[in-house]
Amino acid sequence: MRVVALLSDFGLRDGYVAQMKGTILDLCPSAVITDISHDVQRHNIPMGSFILETTARYFPKDTIHVAVVDPGVGSARNAIVVECESALFVGPNNGLMARASETLGVKSIHKIRAEEFQRKDVSSTFHGRDVFAYAAGMIASGRRPEEVGPRVSKLETLDLSSPTLLGKKLVCQVLHVDVFGNVITDVGEKLVRNIPVTFGESVEILTGARKLQAQYARSYHEVDRGAMAVLLGSQGFLEIAVREGSARDKLDAKALDKLELRF
Amino acid sequence: MRVVALLSDFGLRDGYVAQMKGTILDLCPSAVITDISHDVQRHNIPMGSFILETTARYFPKDTIHVAVVDPGVGSARNAIVVECESALFVGPNNGLMARASETLGVKSIHKIRAEEFQRKDVSSTFHGRDVFAYAAGMIASGRRPEEVGPRVSKLETLDLSSPTLLGKKLVCQVLHVDVFGNVITDVGEKLVRNIPVTFGESVEILTGARKLQAQYARSYHEVDRGAMAVLLGSQGFLEIAVREGSARDKLDAKALDKLELRF
Amino acid sequence: MRVVALLSDFGLRDGYVAQMKGTILDLCPSAVITDISHDVQRHNIPMGSFILETTARYFPKDTIHVAVVDPGVGSARNAIVVECESALFVGPNNGLMARASETLGVKSIHKIRAEEFQRKDVSSTFHGRDVFAYAAGMIASGRRPEEVGPRVSKLETLDLSSPTLLGKKLVCQVLHVDVFGNVITDVGEKLVRNIPVTFGESVEILTGARKLQAQYARSYHEVDRGAMAVLLGSQGFLEIAVREGSARDKLDAKALDKLELRF
Structure with missing residues (x-):
């Protein structure tokens, strides 16, 4: 049993979040799926980052957090898995997951590139379902995060000042x-x-x-x-x-x- | 496996409800968490009471209902666990849980005071997470409701007239x-x-x-x-x-x- | 363990969806309940149909989809179970489930009539809880879809043109x-x-x-x-x-x- 927690800016009116959940359950029937929030303002990465950072720490060790606020979907930004001391983060490398990851102790970052960690026909506009949820489902079912692809050295961060x-x-x-x-x-x-x-x-x-x-x-x-x-x-x-x-x-x-x- | 059902006025946009869920899953990984509603109007205790009263009865025996509409958080109002014939209620003693509890047959009421039923550093503004969800997680994991603290004699009720x-x-x-x-x-x-x-x-x-x-x-x-x-x-x-x-x-x-x- | 996925136009503010979930968990404690959407516009069958059609296919084989957009509740329209190659649909026979069912390969359609597949006191205004969720809970707990009642020959469809x-x-x-x-x-x-x-x-x-x-x-x-x-x-x-x-x-x-x- 593995907890998979989801955050996105997709809202709950359309079927998008449910398509992510179906994908995960299909790959890992025993996954316990929980929502963090799907009402992040569209494309508002700092807002998603804040909710993720303040919430992820309350989840059980080894929870897989799938976070998708992804204005760059379909462009060159990397899809990554961040392995931390006490959790995993799966999402775009666009600053969304940096503060949450650092709070929980980054161990390694891998780019999702292996074909078996993505749907066969990846939609160019919905990596949330075909890449991020898919990779999370594979990892929840027992695969190792480092199998998703090559190491990435840099976790993109938000441009925030310090108090x-x-x-x-x-x-x-x-x-x-x-x-x-x-x-x-x-x-x-x-x-x-x-x-x-x-x-x-x-x-x-x-x-x-x-x-x-x-x-x-x-x-x-x-x-x-x-x-x-x-x-x-x-x-x-x-x-x-x-x-x-x-x-x-x-x-x-x-x-x-x-x-x-x-x- | 124990069902934990949540009701609050926190909404689902912020991370608050997810922090409650993470807390419960961390203490009791096998808990089955379900939402009743988180769109109770802010601080509207009668509205929360109605939704809880009409919904709790449909859940399996021994479901733990965590109900948080709590304008008095941080003040002197008691945090309580109400043990009923066919369910448990965890929340503030402010009238929110009275009608639902009475419908399901009140057996005993206990004040949450034991330290091990609360997070070590209880936030003074978010008992939903650090007291109510925490106590619910402990009880879901097998602890007895009467262990949370001393008996309380009176369940606060709403000031409603009778038809x-x-x-x-x-x-x-x-x-x-x-x-x-x-x-x-x-x-x-x-x-x-x-x-x-x-x-x-x-x-x-x-x-x-x-x-x-x-x-x-x-x-x-x-x-x-x-x-x-x-x-x-x-x-x-x-x-x-x-x-x-x-x-x-x-x-x-x-x-x-x-x-x-x-x- | 059986996945039960819910779609409705009930919204999440009231207790209606939670009453459906409680009903299912009461009949089948091991059911894994997931939301597809509850924000279908009130009585908008084509909208519900679209979300169901595009989402159901991502769920695990044998998922039970309960779909309730039901302006005709209490009238003569049939309550049905559609058994497909890779899923089940439970809801009103009003066009809502036709496109989704056809996508997943219709095998048989049965009318919900057997008393044990409905709550004893069915509310005339809330079949979502007392008929559809109830029947889904019974099936999730191991009962066969064909036990719900007699065969129905025709699945009502939406009046949509073709491109x-x-x-x-x-x-x-x-x-x-x-x-x-x-x-x-x-x-x-x-x-x-x-x-x-x-x-x-x-x-x-x-x-x-x-x-x-x-x-x-x-x-x-x-x-x-x-x-x-x-x-x-x-x-x-x-x-x-x-x-x-x-x-x-x-x-x-x-x-x-x-x-x-x-x-």
Whole structure:
């Protein structure tokens, strides 16, 4: 029994995701298939990367993650398998899987080239089904990841800046805005612990156009209904939230926006 | 093999539901995880309660239902496990699980407090993953529900009125409006059988602002296309439907609205 | 272990799909349940038919497909089981399952009438749960499809025209518009191979109201960003796509529209 977890920007209305699942079950009837998300915005690689990075770590060891946000399908970008200490990633080498892979300890990267790891008639527009799901199904059924093809030396990464903390000023980037309007930054737990601030103190948040007051908190419940909190969120990053409201609306922020926080 | 069924207001776009599933599979690889719904309106406990109540009964005996609509996460509300005759419920003690639990015969209620039934670093904002899914995974893997912590005496309930039938006048409340616009009342099967009405007779429906004519029917097909029917619906409650149309639009009704039906 | 794949127009917000899954798991705990799609537009049988036809073939042999787009629920239409060479279909005999069944080789059709293949109290408005899922659960648990009831001679079909190719003029119909705005026609792979055209040549597309230029291509990447391509798509049909854009918007096309392509 092997868990195969799927992420894509295909949505669930059409048959595309089901065609991937059928392909995997056909090659490996005992596979346990789970969805991560199929509602990644079309071609939004940073959004897919964020969801994959924050979610993959919760799955059992040796889970095979198939991730397909692939504007370059049919072009020269490589289809790869990334073997990590505690998971495998299968998808395009376009930055989507880099942060998740690095979190779980990259061991090797292989290009999917062997014919038996792809459908005989690969559709030029749907590698999600004919290459990625197919290769994942073969590996789930017991084949070794290194059999898929030659080694690749470089895992493509996203062009993201790093957050910087200078005294009480933190410059960072929005990684993701969730469905509740919580604005999740790229400031990881380790850096959060270095911020010279105490729970209950106020924080000033500057976007390009706006300047807002928030409170540094442990949980939403420490601020009033409708008030803004800055806290270490459940995804392992500094997060801006409005209790029973939407920080996205108040900040007018979206993924990849720059923010400045003054503690 | 144990079925674990999930209900939440997290939506499926972000990684939150997948993080719950990963957590459960990590603790119990043989768990069979199924979604009930993750599109409960944010923080809408009555809506979650209705979907859980009407759906849980169809699952196999001993299914573990994890239900998370939890505006009070991080506050003092209890995280509980409700052991019933034919199922288990895991979630916040905020009214969400009361009606479903009572339908399936409550045997005992326990507060989740034992450390081994929660993730080591519980996020203060995501008990769905670190407490509820975690406890469910432990129980699915064979641990006993009473091990999670001390007994709780009271299951919090929703503040819902009861329908009243006086002669040919029925006063009731809307429990749910489904995606087709069917308006489902709180009038259960038993009370429906006491209504002095015959199939084919007309029914007058009064909302606060509107007065409409419908027909008492067995099935949508007994009324004309676009006409309104009152019938015992598939969810076990009296339901108002428009054949191939939307009763919600005609009645302008929403959950918790009061209705009066004159037979 | 038997795969049961579900398609419906119920959406995933209410408990309806989960009630079907609970029913199946209750009758056959080892069933592996997968969703094809539940976002078929309400009562849109051609849309459900397309998704089922293009997806069922990717599932393992002997998969049980339960398909419910059923405006006639409660009326006289038959509930049937279609046994094919490599799969089973369970649903209403209203055209929904015809194309998918024929693709997989129809062997026999049986009407669901035996009482033990239906819930004791069948809801007149939700055969998806009480008849179709119930019968599927029984079959998944080992019962034979022919036990469900008497043979039916005729599989209802959709009233679709056939595409015609005359010289360099192709008259066809839109079968489906996917979530990306790709317009998928009813021109199958075999007919596509007969079109007298070479990759790179231009194609004129005429809708009722518009006339547009496209390029015949192998993959999206052979045309410029925003340009229109005509290609053999991943679903096995001639497809019109706009690279990183929407052909639906450019053509203003929807399912069942007629199109003329001049090569």
